[in-house]
Amino acid sequence: MQPEAVLKQFFGYDSFRDNQKPLVMRILAGQDVLGVMPTGAGKSVCYQIPALMRPGLALVISPLISLMRDQVRTLCQAGIPAACLTSAQPVEERTRILRETAQGKYKLLYVAPERLQTPSLQALCQRVRLSLIAVDEAHCVSQWGQDFRPSYLRITEFLQILPERPPVCAFTATATERVRGDIIRLLGLQDPFLLVSGFDRPNLRFFVHHPADKKSALIAELAGRREQSGIVYCLTRKLVDDVYGILHSRGFAAARYHAGLDAETRQTAQEDFLYDRKRIMVATNAFGMGIDKPNVSYVIHYNMPQDLESYYQEAGRAGRDGEMADCILYASESDVRLCRFLIENSRDLSDDLDEEARQTALQRDLDRLRKMRWYCQTTDCLRQTMLHYFGESSPSYCGGCGNCGTHWAWKDATVDAQKIVSCVFRLNQRGRTVGKRFLIEILQGQTTERVQQSGLENLSTFGIMRGESVYHIRYILDCLIAQGYLTCRAEERPIVQLSAKSGDIIKKRLPFSVKSPKGVRVVPVHLGDAVGPVDESLLKVLEQTCDRLAKRAGVPSFSIFPTTVLREMCKRMPRTVDELGDIPGVAAHKAKRYGQAFVDSISAYRRRQQGDRP
Template identity: 40%
Template sequence: MTNPSDILQQVFGFTSFRPPQDQIIETLVAGGDAMVLMPTGGGKSLCYQIPALVRPGCGIVISPLIALMQDQVNAMRLLGVKAAFLNSTLAADEAQEIEQQLRNGVLDLLYIAPERLTQARTLQMLREAELALFAIDEAHCVSQWGHDFRADYLQLSLLHELFPQVPRIALTATADTRTRNEIISRLQLEQAQQFLAGFDRPNIRYRIALKHNGKQQLQKFLKSEHPNDAGIVYCLSRKKTEDIAQWLNQQGFKAYPYHAGLSAELRARHQSEFLREEGVIIVATIAFGMGIDKPNVRFVAHLDLPKTIESYYQETGRAGRDGEPATAWMVYGLQDVIKLRQMMEGSEGSEEHKRAEQQRLNAMLGLCEITSCRRQALLDYFDEHLEQPCGNCDTCLDPPQTWDGTEAARKALSVAFRTEQRFGVNHLIEVLRGADSDKIFQFGHQYLPVYGIGKDLDNNQWRSVFRQLVARGYMSVDLERYGALRLEEKCRPLLRNEETIALRKDIKPKAAKQQTKVYLAPDVDIDLWEALRECRRGYAEELGVPPYVVFHDSTLQEMCLRLPQNMEEFGELSGVGERKLERYGPAFVSVITEHLAA
């Protein structure tokens, strides 16, 4: 087979490419380089898998995701593709056998970790083999500005120097203009054709709320909307992931922690449970998720504010890869901002790097506080523009109310100024509300003209005012003074009565309507759906692969709607290639015919 469309249909079981897959594949097949930015779930892997099958030789896939390589290779083998991987989990004799297979021209695809690729032994092996292409997955790992930076990726520029005739493709799901330029420069892809497939994930509903009691808010969200669904909960600290996972299990959910402090064996076991079982929740730090290919993750929840919009986009993008409705849910508070600032200040980066991180955190906070469409703001950050509000985010579905916060903002700025910009938000609120605390008397703040001038607002309302002033750049958090709030130049016109400010009203979230399983079409017979899932589960356990490697939920749903009753009809389903038709067709057709006869 040398025709990409034939391979798409016969191997992968799809009838047509999504744009711009066909153009990317055409570029690589012709021997050109490509830089590809495509959202999670957009079909990036086909962009190198198909050219590797069309071109003579083996496609080398460079991936940092050692824990997932086995699943990726198993999925390819089940499609009839000769695939293997080389990483540190293999014994020496196993690695030698795979190296020999590469030299002998037996392999179609070889997955390899970046740190292994740059070893002299590996490079010599590659020189002795016929190579179809190099695919550099998760290419944003080369960016020293990014949270996923991996030093080994910097060495990948040598591929251009050592193998100038072998086409290269760099792929990422998230990269702003600055990061894209860094990828191109560091990997020497200046001559590569760029393909930007767009960032919009219209099936994901974005929801961001103020944190009151994170645990209770999460429990309410899960029980009302996702009681039996697979999902990911992100937390800032390792300890918190373990606490939340334990607590979720006590509430009747099936949850596992995942962070870099756990043993490799335990991480692999928890990841395997998440991929292979239904309805499992992973509670994780950012150590989890890159490359996770589970299509039916129905929600991603953040219990803490991510550091950047890039992180937020990438992490929320792990939901709904099957194209069905999914939720990106987050709660945040001013304390999150202070924690993240402290982490940034304590990092080893240069002052320039810290400033860049601070700007990105400010942008993330800004996304939380906006009153307009969140999807428009998210896409604007990546230089992509949505003409109309999306109608599928919280600010579109339930527009926030605003109020004239000019007077309150001036009081907030004044109390920070009068207390010499040395105190945090709790003390400032006590001064405004005229509290009788030891700390106020210790510093003589009961004699200030601002003492007691804010009794018209309660503690939570004042917290909201200070949080929004920080988010909009009127104030900042001074970490050298343990979280004291400091005035910024931007506040001068407001203090001088030269401008007004509208603030967002914080409202406690209303109970969301039940949305569980809305991604099933109304005509789907639930009994047949469960019978097909059981058949799929049996094959998955027998083969030692996640259920979606056998068939995606979308293919099972199509079986329920089209009810194929022979092999020819079954072969017309999306996602059923020749190998899957031969391997699974009889059993699934039997389930359908038995159901119809019952």
């Protein structure tokens, strides 16, 4: 049986996506692979197809219980025998699954990396033939990755106890070149086939906002999205609770999720969101990894994340169904301070690390924070900025992000630049260096306690920008640093200092300009026929059919068919189950199980339409 035939039978597609088949063929040939593919690009299929075709059991190592459960549920809906072993299961259930696995009942078994050290699983894997080992979220093995999990480092020990080493395939959505090297080395991949596909997700629109009042901005944003599913990420548990409380009091159908809640509450919240009983999930980054909910229409970051890897992975949970989706980030200077506090007080930096390694890890994380902050400040194309960070080139104009959708005008800021650089110069004459916040206090003429204690009230530039907002001063200051007219060295705090180019501002008095938003224009983004117009009335009927069948089966609606498949049904309006089975995404198992219900719904809709005609 050819891979395409297996793909059609179980997943309903006639052909692989561009980057899937090379990985599938290499795994089938027994070669180790590393696939770096964006969220929604179909990484799981790359090892699931070989798992179905190679003899034996595929062991899938995955970091979260929720991720494993979702994967197993999706596979079982497709008619693929799969199971998972988790710490949340009763001992009797784990014993039964181990027994059934040994009897050959399952083709895929999902486990957490910690379970590889248990004698029961080790004994099983020494008895049964392993077709492959798949490592999901493989960036967790690297201390340079954003989700480092020490337990991933034990995978190589597990491989050594196996009587025969199967092909090992590692997959992740976000990995810089350094992290990719770590994955290959730390997992012991042997002559691996490396495939790094494009990180671009054309259906995602990126926006960065700097609202004066985040709560009001969030409520206004969500007011127009009551029928859409979305995620609101917050940096801390307290912020999650606060934002959830505000939304709940305003009548929004919201759930919340963070590690401070008990397991039952978290599970209920997750299921409410997956089953569309609650449209909004307010959560920390503890929620989302592996959550395969395709109809997430937006992801809002209430706070700036600590790094671009985390942001891209979390924002990428929107639009997995191929529909247009928005990724909105609310950024503020208080976010930067909070991120820095979280980084400097992270337990991961102190556990099992000597002082030199701890300092290296700290500087690594602070450097990633600086790059995340620059993303929030840039006036360049946000898509290009993101892709450039991951080592990809792209056009400087995408037409779909917030910056490309804004009219920018160059505004003369020479006088303000002279005032800021002159203040740094006067401080330098006194042998003083200060951080950004302190510098702004001096420029504004604030008589704060530290200003009074420092004796800087008599500085000639004290209060020289009195009346200007903190945001305005910081924006000009950041532009001066970005263009090299000042430097900012991060030690205990970001220290602002003169540079070799500072004289161009205060001595040569060269002009200095900054980009200023002039207005916002709506730019259409075309994704082709896949998301083209359909009969919305028929789409609503099919969504109701989906909901009815899902409720009967006890699964989320998207587990029956995602929106993209329902849209294609609207276009083709199949008259038979065989015709419905020709639609991409309709697997043979699902066509047989659910197809007639959709054909009947379409036929009934046709009759109603014809009956309405004069």
